[in-house]
Amino acid sequence: MSTLRIAEIFGPTIQGEGALIGLPTVFVRAGGCDFRCSWCDSLHAVDNAYRHDWIPMQTAEVWERVRALSGGQPLTVSLSGGNPAIQPFGLLVRTGRAQGYRFAMETQGSVPREWFAALDTLVLSPKPPSSGETMDWQRFEECIAAARDAAVVLKIVVFDDDDYAWARLVAQRYASLPLYLQPGNHTPPPPDAEDAAIDMDGVLDRMRWLVKRAAADRWFTPHILPQLHVLLWGNRRGV
Numbered sequence: 001m002s003t004l005r006i007a008e009i010f011g012p013t014i015q016g017e018g019a020l021i022g023l024p025t026v027f028v029r030a031g032g033c034d035f036r037c038s039w040c041d042s043l044h045a046v047d048n049a050y051r052h053d054w055i056p057m058q059t060a061e062v063w064e065r066v067r068a069l070s071g072g073q074p075l076t077v078s079l080s081g082g083n084p085a086i087q088p089f090g091l092l093v094r095t096g097r098a099q100g101y102r103f104a105m106e107t108q109g110s111v112p113r114e115w116f117a118a119l120d121t122l123v124l125s126p127k128p129p130s131s132g133e134t135m136d137w138q139r140f141e142e143c144i145a146a147a148r149d150a151a152v153v154l155k156i157v158v159f160d161d162d163d164y165a166w167a168r169l170v171a172q173r174y175a176s177l178p179l180y181l182q183p184g185n186h187t188p189p190p191p192d193a194e195d196a197a198i199d200m201d202g203v204l205d206r207m208r209w210l211v212k213r214a215a216a217d218r219w220f221t222p223h224i225l226p227q228l229h230v231l232l233w234g235n236r237r238g239v
């Protein structure tokens with residue numbers, strides 16, 4: 001049986017980031033990650049200190065929860081985490097798609113899985129220098145290949161000049177993939193439902209800087225978008 005370690009299931013809300021921004025969605029957030037980005041805004045699904053909050057659930061239970069939250073009305077389910085790729089989500093995706101639901105998944109591209117091909121959209125978010133993580137590009141390319149007919153899009157978080165320069169190189173390397181640039185937010189840990197404090201001025205400054213920077217470079221291919229849910233709700237959980 002496929003047991004999933006789930007940090008939270010919530011929605012419907014809107015997808016706040018990237019290619020599907022604004023689209024109503026239910027989130028399934030996996031607990032556990034093979035990375036530890038310095039600025040991760042979802043530490044409650046990454047840090048082992050929170051592992052007691054991660055609930056082992058059968059795929060059927062997760063699916064029932066998604067169905068209940070969506071009132072049985074097919075929508076796009078967003079799989080995130082943590083890194084959802086380290087868990088066996090294939091059965092959930094296939095079950096949901098057989099009932100008319102669509103699936104998008106957010107992952108850093110460190111762990112390829114055959115079931116990526118069952119997704120509608122694979123969002124790959126390779127990690128820039130400011131994250132403190134190092135990409136294994138061979139693995140990353142295996143993730144792209146595993147997606148087969150699923151749409152693949154890139155989303156790169158940018159905090160500073162180094163990240164920006166890195167994003168330009170990655171964009172060159174994967175020129176055929178749609179690219180979304182997203183200004184980073186500094187979340188004071190731990191992220192908490194009641195205290196959703198965030199450096200909103202920093203996010204907006206970085207957004208303006210990013211637009212100006214890309215325009216000055218005549219770099220016209222990426223979409224540049226802030227995290228809409230962060231603008232609306234800060235770093236509150238469950239939205």
Ligand SMILES: C[S@@+](CC[C@H](N)C(=O)[O-])C[C@H]1O[C@@H](n2cnc3c(N)ncnc32)[C@H](O)[C@@H]1O
Binds near residue numbers: 033041108124157227
């Ligand atoms: C929390 S991650 C979970 C999925 C997967 N581990 C990944 O990183 O793609 C979801 C998205 O949030 C982005 N993200 C994480 N922390 C962020 C921050 N502080 N500011 C902006 N985006 C952030 C990630 O780059 C990724 O695109």
Ligand SMILES: Nc1nc2[nH]cc(C(=O)O)c2c(=O)[nH]1
Binds near residue numbers: 014015027081106
């Ligand atoms: N509304 C909303 N949109 C999101 N897009 C990516 C998210 C994530 O944490 O993966 C996220 C999230 O947590 N909430």
Ligand code: SF4
Binds near residue numbers: 034036042046
């Ligand atoms: S890979 Fe994603 S979930 Fe994991 S630490 Fe980085 S941003 Fe957080």
Ligand SMILES: [Mg+2]
Binds near residue numbers: 041042
């Ligand atoms: Mg988030």
